[in-house]
Structure formats: structure tokens, C-alpha cells
Amino acid sequence: SSIAKNATSSLGRTIKTVTIIGGGLMGSGIAQVAAESNHKVILVDQKQEFLDKSLNIIQTSLKRVIKKKFDKDQQGGEKYLNDVNGRIQTSLNLEESLQSTDLVIEAIVENLGIKQKLFKQIDQIAPKHTILTSNTSSLPITEIVQDVKRQDKVGGLHFFNPVPVMKLLEVIRTSSTSDETFQTLLAFGKALGKTTVSCKDTPGFIVNRLLVPYMIEAIHMIERGDATPEDIDTAMKLGAGYPMGPIELLDYVGLDTSKYIVDGWKKRFPDDASFKTSELLNKIVGEGKFGKKTGAGFYKYSK
Numbered sequence: 001s002s003i004a005k006n007a008t009s010s011l012g013r014t015i016k017t018v019t020i021i022g023g024g025l026m027g028s029g030i031a032q033v034a035a036e037s038n039h040k041v042i043l044v045d046q047k048q049e050f051l052d053k054s055l056n057i058i059q060t061s062l063k064r065v066i067k068k069k070f071d072k073d074q075q076g077g078e079k080y081l082n083d084v085n086g087r088i089q090t091s092l093n094l095e096e097s098l099q100s101t102d103l104v105i106e107a108i109v110e111n112l113g114i115k116q117k118l119f120k121q122i123d124q125i126a127p128k129h130t131i132l133t134s135n136t137s138s139l140p141i142t143e144i145v146q147d148v149k150r151q152d153k154v155g156g157l158h159f160f161n162p163v164p165v166m167k168l169l170e171v172i173r174t175s176s177t178s179d180e181t182f183q184t185l186l187a188f189g190k191a192l193g194k195t196t197v198s199c200k201d202t203p204g205f206i207v208n209r210l211l212v213p214y215m216i217e218a219i220h221m222i223e224r225g226d227a228t229p230e231d232i233d234t235a236m237k238l239g240a241g242y243p244m245g246p247i248e249l250l251d252y253v254g255l256d257t258s259k260y261i262v263d264g265w266k267k268r269f270p271d272d273a274s275f276k277t278s279e280l281l282n283k284i285v286g287e288g289k290f291g292k293k294t295g296a297g298f299y300k301y302s303k
């Protein structure tokens with residue numbers, strides 16, 4: 001009912017300023033969609049060259065957005081670009097970037113120790129009201145934030161690649177996340193134009209829990225000689241309606257990332273049959289082929 005809706009929305013706070021830590025593919029995409037939806041964005045990384053690369057990713061993607069949104073309106077497109085860029089600030093200084101932020105989204109490397117240290121630091125610097133979230137794809141939020149004092153103001157915001165295109169946002173609450181924090185995160189997702197789903201703090205949340213074992217099984221089909229990569233991809237596109245087949249998608253997501261996820265799960269849950277590793281995946285990653293981003297994976301790509 002509308003009364004219930006009003007009651008829940010009044011429980012959450014409105015996010016105005018977002019600090020995004022880590023300017024990789026995911027961080028850049030998140031910065032872009034946040035700025036496009038009128039948020040003030042501060043994008044933080046450790047080196048200027050990383051930030052320059054992030055801004056490049058954002059500009060390339062914004063051009064695609066503008067081409068669609070402002071097809072015959074060049075002036076409108078330019079104004080949009082200027083407005084969005086005007087809302088994105090970059091920073092090499094973590095402390096400064098947290099001074100007056102409402103929400104932190106961490107999107108750095110998938111390394112538990114590094115994330116834990118970072119969150120402890122953020123917790124000490126950020127204003128009291130600031131909500132701290134991670135975009136991790138496979139690590140438990142509860143462990144990432146174990147040294148954070150504001151346990152009621154933590155959560156997970158899991159985006160999908162390419163962030164400007166994929167309509168989903170997974171909102172993860174730990175057992176300590178307050179209702180206010182959770183409602184604020186749901187409202188933030190809605191403000192970004194995403195559809196939100198929520199999931200407990202479980203391995204892979206919803207999408208990766210289903211997608212990763214499926215993609216790994218596709219590699220096992222190749223290993224067993226059941227079918228070729230091309231036929232597996234064609235089959236899932238035309239037979240199941242997926243926009244990309246599993247092998248294509250592995251190359252797109254990154255084989256290094258995928259290997260990291262399955263290795264981590266296998267180690268954590270050795271008895272769970274759905275978490276398998278793959279010799280073929282290990283071999284390809286060992287050769288430095290990480291998929292589309294390196295020009296080769298299961299397939300070859302021209303740059």
C-alpha cells in the first residue's frame with residue numbers, strides 16, 4: 001500500500017554525495033551512473049594514471065549514452081556531458097575524499113586483507129552518518145567490515161558489468177545492517193535507475209551464485225570434449241535467450257576474476273559440489289590470457 005511505501009521511504013536518508021574507491025571498470029561505471037543521476041561523485045584511486053584511465057572509460061561510455069539520448073540535439077548532448085562531468089571529482093587523497101560524503105562504495109581488488117584494512121581506515125575518517133558499502137563479487141561483506149565500528153551502517157552494493165547498461169543492483173544486508181541503512185541503499189539504487197533485489201550475505205549473492213557454477217560447467221564441457229566453445233555459446237544464446245553465451249561471458253567478465261572467484265569459494269567451501277575449479281581455466285589464465293581486456297581468452301580479440 002502507499003502508506004507502507006511512504007513509511008519505508010521516510011526511514012531512509014537521501015544520498016547526495018558518493019565516494020567511490022577504486023577507479024577500475026566497475027568503479028568508473030558506478031561513478032558514471034551516480035553522476036548521471038545527479039549525485040556528487042568523488043572517485044578515489046592511488047595513482048593519477050589510474051584516475052586518468054577511469055575518466056577515459058567514463059567519457060567513452062558517456063558518448064554512447066549521449067548518442068542515444070541526444071541523437072539530433074548536439075547542444076543538449078554537450079550540456080549533458082558538461083553537467084555530468086561537473087559532478088565527478090577525482091582524488092588521490094582518501095581522507096579528503098571522505099570529509100563530507102554520505103555513502104562510500106568500495107570497488108578495489110578482490111583481496112580480503114586489503115579491503116579489511118581499507119574499511120577500518122574509512123570508518124575512522126568518514127562522518128558518523130556515512131554508510132560504508134562494498135561492490136565485492138565474491139567475498140563476505142561481514143568479513144570485509146569486521147573491524148568497522150558502525151556495524152548498523154554497512155552493506156553490499158553489487159553492480160554488473162557494463163554498469164551503465166545492466167539494470168540490476170544487488171543490495172546486501174548483513175545481520176547488523178539497520179533498516180534505515182537498508183532502505184537508504186534501496187532508495188539509492190532506485191535513484192540510479194536500477195532495479196534492486198536483496199540477498200543475504202551469502203557467496204556470490206544471487207547472480208554470481210548461479211552464473212559462476214554455470215560458466216565453470218561450460219568450461220568442463222570443453223575439457224570433456226562434449227562441444228566446442230562456439231557451439232556452447234550459440235546454444236545458450238539461441239536456446240536459452242542469453243545475450244552472451246557462457247564462454248563469451250567469461251572472456252567479457254575476465255578470466256582472472258572468474259578464476260579468483262572459484263578458487264576462493266573452493267577453498268572456503270571444499271565440500272560444496274557447485275563450487276568447482278577448472279584445469280583449463282587455470283592453464284589459460286597462467287598464459288596471461290585474461291579475456292577481452294588482454295586481447296585473448298577462450299577467443300581472440302582485435303583491439
Ligand code: 3HC
Pocket residue numbers: 060061062064065068136137159160161162164165166208211243244249253257
Ligand atoms: N556504456 C554505455 N552504453 C553501453 C556500453 C557501455 N559500456 N556497452 C554497451 N552499451 C550500450 C550500447 O550503446 C547499445 O545501446 P543501444 O542498443 O541502445 O544502441 C547497447 O548497450 C547494446 O550494446 P551493443 O549493441 O554494443 O552490444 P550488445 O547488444 O551485444 O550488448 C551487452 C552488449 C549489453 C554487454 C550484452 O551483450 C549483455 O547484456 N551481455 C551480458 C552481460 C552480463 O551478463 N553481465 C554480467 C556479468 S556478471 C558481473 O558483472 C558480476 C561481477 O561480479 C563478475
